[in-house]
Amino acid sequence: MVPHFKLLHQDINSNAxxxxxxxxxxxxxxxxxxxxxxxxxVKAVQQTDLVALNAKIILxxxxxxxxxxxxxxxxxxxxxxNFMNWQGPILTDSGGFQVFSLSPLRKLSNEGVEFRSHIDxxxxxxxxxxxxxxxxxxxxxxxxxxDECAPYPADRSYIKKSAALSLDWxxxxxxxFNSTESHYGLNQLQFAIGQGGVFLDLRAEYLNAVIExxxxxxxxxxxxxxxxxxxxxxVVSHSVELLPKDKPRYLMxxxxxxxxxHAIEMGVxxxxxxxxxxxxxxxxxxxxxxxxNVRNQKYKFSDELIDENLGLFPSNYYSLGYLxxxxxxxxxxxxxxxxxxxxxxxxxxxxxxxxxxxxNEFTKWKQEFLDYWHNNTK
Amino acid sequence: MVPHFKLLHQDINSNAxxxxxxxxxxxxxxxxxxxxxxxxxVKAVQQTDLVALNAKIILxxxxxxxxxxxxxxxxxxxxxxNFMNWQGPILTDSGGFQVFSLSPLRKLSNEGVEFRSHIDxxxxxxxxxxxxxxxxxxxxxxxxxxDECAPYPADRSYIKKSAALSLDWxxxxxxxFNSTESHYGLNQLQFAIGQGGVFLDLRAEYLNAVIExxxxxxxxxxxxxxxxxxxxxxVVSHSVELLPKDKPRYLMxxxxxxxxxHAIEMGVxxxxxxxxxxxxxxxxxxxxxxxxNVRNQKYKFSDELIDENLGLFPSNYYSLGYLxxxxxxxxxxxxxxxxxxxxxxxxxxxxxxxxxxxxNEFTKWKQEFLDYWHNNTK
Numbered sequence: 001m002v003p004h005f006k007l008l009h010q011d012i013n014s015n016a017x018x019x020x021x022x023x024x025x026x027x028x029x030x031x032x033x034x035x036x037x038x039x040x041x042v043k044a045v046q047q048t049d050l051v052a053l054n055a056k057i058i059l060x061x062x063x064x065x066x067x068x069x070x071x072x073x074x075x076x077x078x079x080x081x082n083f084m085n086w087q088g089p090i091l092t093d094s095g096g097f098q099v100f101s102l103s104p105l106r107k108l109s110n111e112g113v114e115f116r117s118h119i120d121x122x123x124x125x126x127x128x129x130x131x132x133x134x135x136x137x138x139x140x141x142x143x144x145x146x147d148e149c150a151p152y153p154a155d156r157s158y159i160k161k162s163a164a165l166s167l168d169w170x171x172x173x174x175x176x177f178n179s180t181e182s183h184y185g186l187n188q189l190q191f192a193i194g195q196g197g198v199f200l201d202l203r204a205e206y207l208n209a210v211i212e213x214x215x216x217x218x219x220x221x222x223x224x225x226x227x228x229x230x231x232x233x234x235v236v237s238h239s240v241e242l243l244p245k246d247k248p249r250y251l252m253x254x255x256x257x258x259x260x261x262h263a264i265e266m267g268v269x270x271x272x273x274x275x276x277x278x279x280x281x282x283x284x285x286x287x288x289x290x291x292x293n294v295r296n297q298k299y300k301f302s303d304e305l306i307d308e309n310l311g312l313f314p315s316n317y318y319s320l321g322y323l324x325x326x327x328x329x330x331x332x333x334x335x336x337x338x339x340x341x342x343x344x345x346x347x348x349x350x351x352x353x354x355x356x357x358x359x360n361e362f363t364k365w366k367q368e369f370l371d372y373w374h375n376n377t378k
Numbered sequence: 379m380v381p382h383f384k385l386l387h388q389d390i391n392s393n394a395x396x397x398x399x400x401x402x403x404x405x406x407x408x409x410x411x412x413x414x415x416x417x418x419x420v421k422a423v424q425q426t427d428l429v430a431l432n433a434k435i436i437l438x439x440x441x442x443x444x445x446x447x448x449x450x451x452x453x454x455x456x457x458x459x460n461f462m463n464w465q466g467p468i469l470t471d472s473g474g475f476q477v478f479s480l481s482p483l484r485k486l487s488n489e490g491v492e493f494r495s496h497i498d499x500x501x502x503x504x505x506x507x508x509x510x511x512x513x514x515x516x517x518x519x520x521x522x523x524x525d526e527c528a529p530y531p532a533d534r535s536y537i538k539k540s541a542a543l544s545l546d547w548x549x550x551x552x553x554x555f556n557s558t559e560s561h562y563g564l565n566q567l568q569f570a571i572g573q574g575g576v577f578l579d580l581r582a583e584y585l586n587a588v589i590e591x592x593x594x595x596x597x598x599x600x601x602x603x604x605x606x607x608x609x610x611x612x613v614v615s616h617s618v619e620l621l622p623k624d625k626p627r628y629l630m631x632x633x634x635x636x637x638x639x640h641a642i643e644m645g646v647x648x649x650x651x652x653x654x655x656x657x658x659x660x661x662x663x664x665x666x667x668x669x670x671n672v673r674n675q676k677y678k679f680s681d682e683l684i685d686e687n688l689g690l691f692p693s694n695y696y697s698l699g700y701l702x703x704x705x706x707x708x709x710x711x712x713x714x715x716x717x718x719x720x721x722x723x724x725x726x727x728x729x730x731x732x733x734x735x736x737x738n739e740f741t742k743w744k745q746e747f748l749d750y751w752h753n754n755t756k
Contacts, residue, residue, distance in 0.1 A: 044710040069703040076679045301454045325447040332422040
């Protein structure tokens with residue numbers, strides 16, 4: 001089998017690395033940020049705009065897509081790519097996190113997790129195998145295994161038990177994945193998700209066990225759920241040390257620009273987060289000059305472009321004053337412009353990161369950029 | 379002075395006509411539909427998308443723009459065109475209609491109308507002269523005069539009194555317009571608005587008086603406020619007969635495709651209406667194949683493109699099934715796609731109308747199209 005991940009360069013000053021991930025819908029340069037498109041749409045953003053911003057891969061969510069539009073619809077369209085008319089790569093999260101955060105009722109067993117739909121209260125059962133099937137129907141390029149996303153804080157005995165269950169599910173997931181085929185002739189990839197809370201020995205035990213299964217990539221999960229940043233970064237650093245160099249590493253649900261750059265430095269390759277789009281809808285704008293709340297009175301008369309440095313629409317088209325007006329007047333266009341700006345910024349961030357890694361200047365640049373950026377974010 | 383309106387062709391089978399309206403920001407082919415951009419944005423639509431859909435002119439609203447972002451901001455940006463970065467023509471409604479429909483309190487006098495802002499309750503006074511000044515600051519290509527939009531039904535004595543006031547205001551507006559200059563060196567145009575309710579003699583008296591003032595165009599106002607369609611069309615037909623042939627004619631706030639085509643047949647040149655965008659946000663989609671509610675269960679599995687005939691994004695990009703999903707999932711993207719589709723349809727409608735007028739086939743086509751369209755709209 002041709003390897004689907006190619007390590008192109010290892011930074012000589014840090015663990016940051018440059019790679020290429022080959023998927024059925026295209027090659028993804030890493031490190032990469034993946035905009036979140038939970039329900040088959042990156043909120044308030046056109047698919048053509050994602051192409052124009054040069055987004056390389058987006059996320060979908062198994063829990064949401066299973067409930068709506070449903071497998072019958074996705075099957076009719078032969079997958080999510082055709083349904084939403086996005087022809088780039090798609091990674092689908094397993095839905096474990098959503099079952100635990102959205103469902104009004106859930107019952108965990110060795111077999112899987114039974115839950116009620118947050119939409120209509122209907123009962124459903126997710127098993128590791130079923131979640132693979134659903135992602136076969138979705139036709140995602142990268143499938144994530146079903147896991148239990150444990151809360152924080154949680155005591156060691158809880159995490160130990162939870163991790164044992166998730167590990168069993170991961171093993172069943174891999175076995176089932178290997179014994180089934182893509183519905184649409186795609187060479188789909190499957191990633192495991194590291195669990196173990198903030199207990200490093202449990203994390204190590206878990207990771208070593210899933211690595212044995214030979215997944216196509218490894219995520220670090222169960223973080224960014226309330227634990228201190230330092231603890232999160234300790235777990236990331238420790239996890240990355242254990243992971244094979246020839247497979248992509250994905251830090252789920254992270255995060256702020258700092259977190260992403262620090263994790264890149266530790267050797268993480270892939271990121272997703274709702275922050276750029278969710279915060280956009282609250283008028284928090286990430287720009288190359290800092291983070292701003294564009295509702296602030298001081299932008300009322302500003303004819304400065306939102307972010308000329310990005311050189312892309314709409315960042316180089318509308319002024320801060322106009323964007324502020326749209327937010328103050330509760331206009332829908334505000335949400336589109338702000339979402340596009342923030343996604344554009346996050347993609348710019350990983351683009352620059354890649355450029356700097358290539359010339360072994362990542363660590364130096366990272367520190368300078370963050371100093372400048374936080375100085376400007378006041 | 380060079381005439382700003384050129385009559386290119388008069389249909390030999392009806393009163394429909396083909397023209398060109400010259401404005402500081404471009405030439406507008408007539409008959410034309412003008413998408414409504416009340417607060418300096420056509421709701422949920424990017425300015426670049428309006429360009430891509432070949433929108434020739436959009437509307438702004440004096441009442442809204444005066445309150446928010448306010449004249450200080452508009453003055454700083456040297457007008458609405460720069461503020462919103464739309465470089466095509468803009469017509470601004472006077473705000474009379476909004477004062478009477480939105481303001482929680484208003485006091486009418488000969489001088490003008492005092493009202494409270496619907497946003498913060500602050501007190502303001504609009505006079506005919508002030509409304510010209512505001513539109514000078516907005517920098518619109520076409521200014522509308524301040525008028526009282528009388529309710530329907532209203533008795534003859536009320537309408538007579540109301541029309542007398544509006545006529546006085548129209549005369550003051552023209553006088554003030556002629557004695558003042560554009561703030562930005564634009565050759566702005568000013569239109570009068572015909573009033574008189576559904577009383578044809580009052581309408582005639584009014585129109586004859588404003589025509590004497592030599593406005594740059596004439597609107598038919600005070601309609602589409604609850605009167606029967608037949609009565610509205612009678613007033614339109616009667617008004618058009620009285621209007622000079624060498625000036626553009628604008629039917630305000632109308633309407634459904636039928637209304638627009640009937641009025642074009644009577645000799646009307648310009649239209650605006652919130653229907654395409656407002657109804658879009660309620661999942662009502664106007665297509666060349668009929669009007670549909672895309673939430674309908676029957677579109678759940680539909681891979682048919684929204685409206686391939688239009689040949690434009692997003693009509694030829696997304697399926698009805700996907701658009702339905704976005705509405706069912708309360709996704710913001712639904713509102714953008716539906717708004718663009720409906721605007722695209724309205725622009726298509728007037729484009730075809732112009733093509734058919736040019737070859738004297740308008741009336742025949744209109745009947746065939748409406749028969750087909752209503753047959754498909756079930």
